[in-house]
Amino acid sequence: MHKIAAYKFLLFIFIISPIRAWSQKTPPADTLLDRLTGEWLLKGVIAGKQVEHHIVAEWVLGHQYLQLKETSREKQANGYPVYDAIVYITFDALHNQYDCLWLDNTSNVGLSNGIIAHAKREANQLALLFKFNDHSYFHTTLSYNVANSSWHWLMTSEDNDKVESFADAAMVKI
Template sequence: MMKSWVLVVLPLAILPPAAPAQLSTQGTALDHFAGDWVMTGTIDGEEVVHDVDADWVLAGHYLRFHDFSREREESGERAYEATVFIGWDAQTERFVCLWLDVTGGEGLANGVLGYATPVGDTIPFVFDVGEYSIDNTFVYHRGADTWEWTIVNARGDARSEFAHVTLERRFSSVPGDWSPGQREIFDAIARLSAATAPGGGGADEYAAMLTEDFSRWTIGSDVLNGKADWVEGIRTWFDDGWRVSDRQAEVLEITIEGGTAYSRRIVSESYTGPDGEPSPPARAALAEVWRRDGEGWRLQRVTVHPIE
């Protein structure tokens, strides 16, 4: 009798546990990470531009993203590249991150994983590497549909910021029969927009996207803004606590003639001030002229037609 009972229950004992639900169905902030992004900001004191492509893999149990710099070494290799996996530990209710990059080949051998207990739309990963930790905090800004990453090296009570970057969606994910050259203009627009979004680099980052002879004119005004006075206005606005909290854009046309490009688009923006209250959306039609130099496309002229 005992033998029969053992034979019946033993197969049940070796069945694998039920698989947890896919992370992609859990309704976390990571739902807004899948897609193509342009990363701008500072890493180790240097201004950077990276591309980040993220997607759900392995039946939706993991989010994988590929982070690669546009800057290249003399050898032609990218200055930085990483492949990152994020999963979910159901027992401890926290995210787990495996970060593999070109800085070394020990990513699978050293046992270092990042762990983060989410707090709303903030995912504060901590990578414990022994004598110090690397704190990599992801923050999703829903209104602007952007991500902000801050990396801090922590050793005891001493903390040193290593990186602060913003990720804005790359326009190549927008449907349409756009050429590779036209998509470069989309990327330039995205970098310009990221400067004034939450977590953006502000006036200096904005200025880096303008040519030295930049000018801006609003139809109906008798004022032409040059680069210096326009950037100074952005700086004051940004330092006072204002941000573009929501931005919608419809690109109507991009024409490229050699090193000059012309774009026409309609933009709707809402702003959040120091009090945290969003403003009503403002709409305008923009006609822009872009110039290409050794570092990419920069905005040279913009004519603004406010739309009531």
């Protein structure tokens, strides 16, 4: 009887070991997202106003997602930041693209699809495309400058083929 229990136990260990090894596998390194990690100052023009935002980017959930916390230095009358966001970016190897979830305090009305973006893998650029419907898009392009280890943010809205600038800012490590 003890031999049967021992065989069942060994069979269980034999079956479960590959599953545990697979679930604990470290994801491959992503140098573009790795370059985004750290503490940053974003300065430039957003929605026609000069702004300064504090950004902290770090890997979370077992190095599966890069989390960016973006907070404006400008405050509302109630003491809350004028702008506050949490952004999650991951790489989908199956589709060779980045996926992004962008949550912020500007509004969530009618944005059920508008908070999700995708970007094809490029060496020094993350060109996120948020699609609101068949004729309305928002482009957020983060370009890495290798020479000075900084980022350039360019954001545009597109509605019925009319493109408007929304943001132009630089991000440097602090």
